[in-house]
Amino acid sequence: MKRFLLPIAFLVGFGILKLPVEKLLLSQEQAAGFQAAQLNLHVRSQLGQMGFVAALSGFRAVMADLLFIRVGTAFQKTEWGRMKLLLESATQLQPKAVMFWEMAHFHMAYDAAIASRENRIQQPSETLRRRAEREYMHIGEQFLLDGISFNPDNSRLYEHLGRFYSKRLYDHERAAEAYATSAKKPGAHEYVGRFAAYELAEVPGKEAQAYQQLCHFYKTGPRVPTLENLIHRLEEKLAVPPSERVYSPSNQETVSPAQAR
């Protein structure tokens, strides 16, 4: 027994010295975007005992993939509630995987929401169907917002948010904000900045601001038909004098959206 006392004392002594280093390293890893996953009871209920142990033992990503594969099965059976739970667990296990957040958003805000709205057989009441649609849309939005909180520099998530506000909520002001934020992020698509201006053009009272932005894109970027049409519409609406107008429909060449990209 005596010969074990020295190693035990040494282990405890080393333990006291290593604790602050471990804490520091963990905080530095977290600052660099690592160790962001949350392993809680909700994840455990989805993974089962062995899966949770595996996730704890350094196989988090593989477990997240398995859950994501199960999402596909639930999708085929249109089990939207189960899909939500699985997607929540998968995104909690791999919060830096942007694809999981995107798919979770699409499945909830579009697939589940539209399927609930059209589910006339199981739910005859249109009020309740609309309510279910709104709830799934809100869940889909929340997936994107949570994804953004883990990946604040990702342009794609902001772009999806802009599209969601524009096409699903018809909230053009928030859509413009989201697109504009996306355009500032690294790796953003060139068209996202234009989309922000398009959305702004739809906001009452923001037409002049939108017109300025659209003119900037007209002068610097590809002259796509949507851009020209909007400029023309705003010039009419804002009563811009003919001499100050930047777009004249008669003598301009246009670039198709496919070419513009």
Next chain:
Amino acid sequence: MSSPAHSHSLFSGGRVFALAQNTLLELIRMRVFYFMLLFAMMVIGSSLFTVQFSFQEQFQVLKDVGLGAISIFSWLLGLLCTALLLPKDTEDRTLYTILAKPVPRFEYLLGKLLGVFLLIGISVVLMSLLFAGVLGLREQQVLAETIRTTSNPNDLAEAIATIKASAFNWNLVPGIALIYLKAILCATLTLFISTFASSSVFTVLVSVVIYLIGHVQGIAREYWLAGGNGAPLTKIMVALVALVFPDLQLFNVVDEIAVGTAVPMLLFWKITGFGLLYTLVYMLLAQVVFSTKEL
């Protein structure tokens, strides 16, 4: 007229290398090496045929499965080989033959351990090559498909860039290096346990439990340092876990690397340095116990 026939140094790199070389050969001849490697190769290779998603999903699943397989099999290989080292040498009486010669026990342990490190290194390199091959093969397939189906040159250039960024990239290398580091750390810890264990089964079981606890040590540490409101016994247990066990979660960065997060080189070297310090400490502890062990 008397002069010493052979001068004997306290530490000899040559002796350690000879022991390491011998251990490596011995381990390579053991069936466990081939079985583990075969299973690992099957898992990594088969991932190519099991994923049928969009190309981004495919690459992510391929990376997750590949890196997960490298991680689990390098750890298991290190664990099983190290757990068998001392009992096998004792059973074969090789241990007595070696220690009867002027070979210090420290050199014996170090040589054995370096042999295991080399074996894990060879396995990790082989598995990584297969992993890179699988990713490369899939990348070529997706690229060929994209080139065939995309007509717009601008779209094609963007698509090719996205596919290449999703497939193999050099950010994965530090992640694989940290998998290796974790495996050798766990192997050293296993060696420490085997110096006082009564059987190799005991060594394996205790090492597996330590591996599991090591991954939740961070939770215990945070709870203890935050002064959690638990019963005194709970606090003592949590403190023991935080102090005695290594934080293995610190070496798990591949999950994020697989989805594109790059590990800063300074941070990588800090983690590496800390891992090597752990390894050194467990090696010294193994030596302390082994040096006083009655053989």
